[in-house]
Amino acid sequence: MNAIANRLAEVQRRIEHAEQAHGRAPGSVRLLAVSKTRPPEDLLEAMWAGQRRFGESYLQEALEKIDALRDHPLEWHFIGRIQSNKTRAIAENFAWVHSVADAKHARRLNQQRPPELPPLNVCLQVMLDLEESKAGLSPDQARELAAEFTAFSRLRLRGLMTLPAPAAAFEQQRLPFRRLRQLLQELRPLAPGLDCLSMGMSDDLEAAVAEGATIVRIGTAIFGPRQRQA
Numbered sequence: 001m002n003a004i005a006n007r008l009a010e011v012q013r014r015i016e017h018a019e020q021a022h023g024r025a026p027g028s029v030r031l032l033a034v035s036k037t038r039p040p041e042d043l044l045e046a047m048w049a050g051q052r053r054f055g056e057s058y059l060q061e062a063l064e065k066i067d068a069l070r071d072h073p074l075e076w077h078f079i080g081r082i083q084s085n086k087t088r089a090i091a092e093n094f095a096w097v098h099s100v101a102d103a104k105h106a107r108r109l110n111q112q113r114p115p116e117l118p119p120l121n122v123c124l125q126v127m128l129d130l131e132e133s134k135a136g137l138s139p140d141q142a143r144e145l146a147a148e149f150t151a152f153s154r155l156r157l158r159g160l161m162t163l164p165a166p167a168a169a170f171e172q173q174r175l176p177f178r179r180l181r182q183l184l185q186e187l188r189p190l191a192p193g194l195d196c197l198s199m200g201m202s203d204d205l206e207a208a209v210a211e212g213a214t215i216v217r218i219g220t221a222i223f224g225p226r227q228r229q230a
């Protein structure tokens with residue numbers, strides 16, 4: 001086995017262990033391979049080892065890979081910061097967006113999702129640890145935006161995503177993930193289709209699985225250290 005296949009198997013073992021340790025149903029956590037900065041050959045190695053879902057953060061780079069790999073049955077997830085003038089390319093090329101944090105972007109994605117494609121799956125990105133984390137909605141803003149989705153026929157609101165500041169201790173890692181789970185429960189009456197918690201990365205996937213993650217986004221633990229700043 002090559003290095004990527006080995007690391008992918010190791011990540012799958014970590015997910016299975018965490019599911020068992022925290023009373024989660026086997027197979028209830030899906031793995032999104034975060035392939036930003038990686039060349040298409042690395043994605044192919046992961047694909048040959050059984051991986052189909054890939055997450056990308058940089059639109060131009062992602063579009064090149066989507067084109068290069070278009071003959072393969074891959075599912076593309078956009079997880080990066082959204083710019084208003086880039087929503088059309090996202091709406092046309094991805095199956096999922098995890099990083100919607102602006103009502104204007106949601107409206108544009110809804111208008112621009114091509115009619116021949118299934119609705120775009122959306123997670124709202126929520127910021128739970130005030131200063132340190134990156135972009136995201138406050139819980140109140142997430143409630144407001146979730147309520148707007150009844151008007152978006154081309155989008156399917158699936159759940160919430162968070163990208164907390166790194167924390168070393170397991171119990172500390174769990175806190176923002178627990179808040180995200182509680183917020184999802186609160187939003188359920190507003191949006192009955194909610195079934196996703198996109199949370200957990202290479203260093204904190206166990207804590208995220210313990211708190212109910214349904215999609216973990218893993219880059220470094222599969223592909224090795226990134227070459228350039230991400």
Ligand SMILES: *Cc1c(COP(=O)(O)O)cnc(C)c1O
Binds near residue numbers: 080218
């Ligand atoms: C880069 C990135 C990841 C993956 O991080 P790793 O620590 O490499 O596993 C997950 N989610 C988002 C939004 C990212 O930008």
